[in-house]
Amino acid sequence: MNIYALTSALVTLTALCAYLNARFLRLPVTVGVVVIGLLLALLTxxxxxxxxxxxxxxxxxxxxxxxxxxxxxxxxxxxxxAGALSLNVGALLKQQGAVLTFALVSTALSIVLVGGLVYLLLDVAGLHVSLTVALLFGAIISPTDPVAVLDLLKRARVPARLEALIAGESLFNDGVGVVAFTLIAALAFGGDHSQITGVLDVLWLFLHEAVGGVVFGAALGLLAWWLLRQVDDYLTEVLLTLAVVTGGNLLAVWLGVSGPLAMVVAGLLIGRVKERGVVSDASRPHFDAFWHLTEEVLNVGLFVLIALEAVAVGFSWRSLLLGLLCVPIVLLSRGLSVRLPMLFLRRRYEFTPFTSQVMTWGGLRGGIAVALAFSMPPGSAQTLFLVLTYVVVVFSIVVQGLSMGRLVAKVQEQETELGVKH
Incomplete structure (x- = not known):
């Protein structure tokens, strides 16, 4: 089947899932389409x-x-x-140090914690994998998924400052997680970066991919800013930003830098200059509507595909149980990896009493984790980690996603009683 036929089939299934959810389940659309998609996958x-x-x-x-x-x-x-474009850049810049600390330090801590605990869990279960391979699972599941997180924050009505913190961390730790996965996979299996033999090689690859992606994204954003200020036509402005995404991603692959980080930085820069009037007042509603609709449609389609991919996951009762045991491990690791850096960040930044709880429960996993698991070399480790990842992702989207709104409402009520100012 060609790519057009595949796309047509996915769009049709996405529309069907969205309709059934709106007509019968009436859940938040991303959660609803996952539930219906899973039912369709099981039935098929x-x-x-x-x-x-x-x-x-x-x-x-x-x-x-x-x-x-x-x-x-x-x-x-x-x-x-699209997610970076819609973010409140001003609120993000006020917390840039905290955002980068959580994106880098918290992600690294979580990788180590998840990897170590899963290594022990599998050893107890009689499934012996190397510590490096267990750390690879940590790299797969530790980064929070910006696609899922941004959708969740919009629905849960999180306070603006906390929303900027969680969204900014999620956008950046995604790219950091992909780079970490590349590094650990090279150490575990060889492959494209099999020449990595020491700490300096690891450091160079990180600088090349991560820092290179940030620099390249900044260059893209500045170029787009210069071009956008020359025109006053929303169609041309939309086409220019489309070129940033499509052409920029191709160039990032060719240069060997992180495409995800490049897109985040470019989106943030263009969003910032858009706020300052580079996109005219007449064009801005059309410009914003296009990217909002693009984000929503792709988001829902991706969640449907995540659910349907259940047919490609080799479930067994044993692996399913291990996946369920991984859920508290991931949540515990997330909580510790957020709380520990926060002890030092409190000297400079003011956090509300329940920030860590919201960041922990709101740190959803999604399509990026599933994609990383699928990209592992075929074998018993990939089969197992794919199941573990899938179980954590489904729990994250359905259980955490559905309960986040109630958690935020309860937290805001408690903070109001304590007289906390946002």
């Missing part, structure tokens, strides 16, 4: 196991989709750029 798998030809063809088609390529070579760039 069941019919395929009974030998029904159309169901078997559908399962084969879904298994042929390279989820990691779909995400990393197209969809992710649009979603990160």
């Amino acid at each position: 798998s069941g019919l395929a196991s009974l030998g029904l030809a159309p169901a078997r063809e559908a399962v084969a088609l879904l298994r042929s989709v390279k989820f990691d390529e779909v995400l990393f070579q197209g969809v992710l760039s649009f979603l990160l750029f």
